[in-house]
Amino acid sequence: MKKLSILMAGLALSATTAHADEGMWTLYNLPQAVYEQMQAEGFTLPYGSLYSNPDAIKNAVVNFSGYCSGVVVSPDGLVFTNHHCGFEGIRSHSTVDHDYMLNGFFAKSFAEELPNENMFVSFMKEQKDITAHMEALRIHDWSNARQEAMIDSVANAMTDSIKKIDPTLHITVEPFYEGNKYYATTYQDFTDLRLVFTVPKSMGKFGGETDNWMWPRQTCDFSVFRIYADPKTNGPAAYSKDNVPYHPKHWAPVSMDGYKDGDFAMTVGYPGSTERYLSSYGIEEMRDAQNAPRAQVRGVKQAVMLRHMRASEAVRIKYDSKYAQSSNYWKNSIGMNKCIDSVGIVQMKRDYEAKIKHYQDSTGFLKGRLNIKHLGDLYANRHKDMKDMLLFNETFRRTNELTSRAINFAQGLIAVKNPKAKAEKQYAMFDDNSDTWDADLDREVMAALLKNYAEHVDKADLPEFYNDINTKWGGDYQKFTDYLWNNSILMKKKAKIFVNSDKVKNDPAVKYGEQLLTVMKNLHKKLAESIDEIDEQERLLCEAKVRMEQDMPHYSDANFTMRLSYGQVGGYLLDGKPSGYYTTAESIVEKMKRGKENFEYEAEPIMQELMSASDFGPYTDKTTGKMQLCFLTNNDITGGNSGSPIFDGKGQLIGLAFDGNWDSLSGDIWFDSKLARCIGVDVRYMVYLMDRWGHADRLLEEMGVVKVKK
Known part of the structure; x- marks a missing residue:
């Protein structure tokens, strides 16, 4: 069901089995056949590690402010998301005298971390199928307006019930498969979210519109926030100077091991909207x-x-x-x-x-x-x-x-x-x-x-x-x-x-x-x-379509609920030539030198100096011997996936999704497995700038990243 308000402000095209690199799968009912294919391609964790176990990956992934995704990376509630996802928070604190957007920002202590109005992170706690209940209400007999009112009514009733158990929870009800299924999702929102670290705009938006939706990319598209909680309950609380950093039960381990061509890669996040079943x-x-x-x-x-x-x-x-x-x-x-x-x-x-x-x-x-x-x-x-x-x-x-x-x-x-x-x-x-x-x-x-x-x-x-x-x-x-x-x-x-x-x-x-x-x-x-x-x-x-292909697993169109997408690290043919699957420090320096020709390639001298280093130490990839900046996977993403963590086969964080390539732009209606690619920023690139530019030792220690003396 498509809402008129949205219009006004996946259909697979073959009858073969779904490609391993196609699909935005709900985690709570992931088909066994899909999980087995993930295992065959290099995923080493048990089935329960995705959704049901206490240390499940879903417990570290967040809906970031209702329009992006993010991931918790420390026992004190640090959250990684994209720079462009945190952009409004960064902008709101910026003035001509203290332009954090232009110059970047690092809070050297908890006290310096900056609160943000109208920003939040939301954790998905549970999801379940309530189609039978909605069909008992004869949901399909009514107009769109009446259906939406019924959905809201059911969600409100379910929220009222769960708040009697835990007042910090709420439930949403969303249509899946064009309204042929309905799932109820339980969330917990934290509204005290504070800005901790951001690189200068020159790096966080490097390439600007020139490089947007393009490959190769060198953008260091990340920012860092922290979740704050009630000091007594470790639960959600409105902003207060007395709140303390949130202590999650699970967070994503940051990997410094990198990846190779063909390695398993998985995104988990909140893709916004696709219409692959659309006529x-x-x-x-x-x-x-x-x-x-x-x-x-x-x-x-x-x-x-x-x-x-x-x-x-x-x-x-x-x-x-x-x-x-x-x-x-x-x-x-x-x-x-x-x-x-x-x-x-x-x-x-x-x-x-x-x-x-x-x-x-x-x-x-x-x-x-x-x-x-x-x-x-x-x-x-x-x-x-x-x-x-x-x-x-x-x-x-x-x-x-x-x-x-x-x-x-x-x-x-x-x-x-x-x-x-x-x-x-x-x-x-x-x-x-x-x-x-x-x-x-x-x-x-x-x-x-x-x-x-x-x-x-x-x-x-x-x-x-x-x-x-x-x-x-x-x-x-x-x-x-x-x-x-x-x-x-x-x-x-x-x-x-x-x-x-x-x-x-x-x-x-x-x-x-x-x-x-x-x-x-x-x-x-x-x-x-x-x-x-x-x-x-x-x-x-x-x-x-689903009935005709009833022997196949199907995923529903994206609707900004948590989804899993998996595939491999790897490039594609770009203008008939291999694209390569990663970019290097040398490539961004080459673009920076063209800054006078294109202002979107301009960067501070310190950035050119840092990216021109002769030795990147522990941030050098062991396989290629290069400082790798951005990389490609064939993971299936769309808008809303910005900030989604990219995990390796061991469930460790290797980067953040931040864009797709030009050939992925039909992905909302049709996924091209040969050409569509997800562009991610390498977590080692992120940590390198946190270290060598931001001197953010306290954050590196908090995340468990070993800081090697220079």
């Missing part, structure tokens, strides 16, 4: 009505953002995280569309759907319920509306402060401060968040996107204010934008906005927001007409 028609919609317009609009926005960020350090600090989030899926959308076309995924899906249709005709399975042709018609009928909704969201949702305030105000999302007062006295106020945005940048972005929207949407579907832009402002989008910013009470600091006054009702930005809300509601209404039927047909298509 060919859904993929066409993704390519043409979502990815293409997303890339186009973000390209316009990011060009403005980058120019302002390059001109001002203060602006860069405010927007670094926003730019990184935007550009990541901009490039992802471009790359995915390229892969869809170059591989011919749509036709491959069409051919597979023909096999399902033949199976259906020959067995009568889901006769009168699954209609693949009708599914195609439903998608075709909503194509324009889906594209318009994507263009609307990319233009107006969270792109500039005025538009965000205008829409939020129109939706009534700004709380009235004195609701019991007389109507004429009721007012709302926006919080002062001026430290998170820049007026000049936002104004230019707004004007550029308004113009771009008019060029890509039918004139009849434009909001009413476009008539004013043409008649009153002579088609000058910047003048219209400046007028709203200069004259609306929504942008006045600490202004009391009397919500029922004629002045506010006639405010130009308030009217702007109301007209945007009208367009948004109309698009939602149009898309809602077919979403339930499309989702039901997609669910039945998945059910037919």
Whole structure:
């Protein structure tokens, strides 16, 4: 079941057995055949070491703040995740005078570790199948909205029950296999999470957008946080100066032994979303009505953002995280569309759907319920509306402060401060968040996107204010934008906005927001007409596939629950030549020397000096004699896997997943075992910078990493 809210803001293509390097497997019910294949490829631990034993690997892996993964690496609750996952925490502590994003940070004591609002780690405690219970509630008889309400109700009831046993736990219920299965997962969240160590941005984001989704890579994409707990219970607690480092029952041992080509490799983390069971028609919609317009609009926005960020350090600090989030899926959308076309995924899906249709005709399975042709018609009928909704969201949702305030105000999302007062006295106020945005940048972005929207949407579907832009402002989008910013009470600091006054009702930005809300509601209404039927047909298509291949193990699409992926260390053919499976210190120095040509390769002199060392001591790989930086595996990952630990066959940490290669960008809908690769940062590279740059002796000792005298 795909949620309309997600759309608006794996299908294997052969009937052969699943490849060893494909699959995002739930741990609690890992098929025995999959475990045996893992053993055959070099996994040496018992079955219970994955999920059920006290020292199970799952107990060291965390959901990092609801959008990434991480791993606990010490008895005092140190957590490794990617630099880009900790980016917002790093940014929030940065100022022009103390720019931790630019210069890096190391807390030399517990007292110096920095708390972070709205960040957390979550441990999965248990998972179980509750499909029978949901089917008893006749979950499939209802609309999407009703299904979601039922799921929330069941999750709340289960949470209420478990909190009577342990008040620190909660339960979520998620659909698996397109809604054909439902699993309940028990979590424990720790909300006191503190920044401990980060390398400078030059290393944590080395290569920037130039190298994003590319191989070879040299990015040292990691940061270090610490979990803090209640001193009496060692359990979750809100931030307090009296909290103490958390003492986990299990943590991942850090390996300094490295890896070789062909060695077993396994990621465990929280992949966000895949749609490998999605129909060919859904993929066409993704390519043409979502990815293409997303890339186009973000390209316009990011060009403005980058120019302002390059001109001002203060602006860069405010927007670094926003730019990184935007550009990541901009490039992802471009790359995915390229892969869809170059591989011919749509036709491959069409051919597979023909096999399902033949199976259906020959067995009568889901006769009168699954209609693949009708599914195609439903998608075709909503194509324009889906594209318009994507263009609307990319233009107006969270792109500039005025538009965000205008829409939020129109939706009534700004709380009235004195609701019991007389109507004429009721007012709302926006919080002062001026430290998170820049007026000049936002104004230019707004004007550029308004113009771009008019060029890509039918004139009849434009909001009413476009008539004013043409008649009153002579088609000058910047003048219209400046007028709203200069004259609306929504942008006045600490202004009391009397919500029922004629002045506010006639405010130009308030009217702007109301007209945007009208367009948004109309698009939602149009898309809602077919979403339930499309989702039901997609669910039945998945059910037919699994039934047709019932003698094979199947994994569900990713939904940001813990998954295991396994395979081997190894490269692929890149432009017809072997890619190599690791990068070296020499390769990053070579790029650093080109920093004047490309600012994304710039690095501090100390970094070039460190990476040019003649002897890397214990960080030198024993097999290759090189200081290895990043490496490739054929592990099956997607967004959300960022920060996922990469384990060797003994369950020891050898690195963190942080990216995929260009050929993996179709992975959300189809996994290419020959070309798709997971890019990881070598844990020895991470520890080297903690040692030689950060002089973080206390952390190395805490992790049990032996520090050799230089």
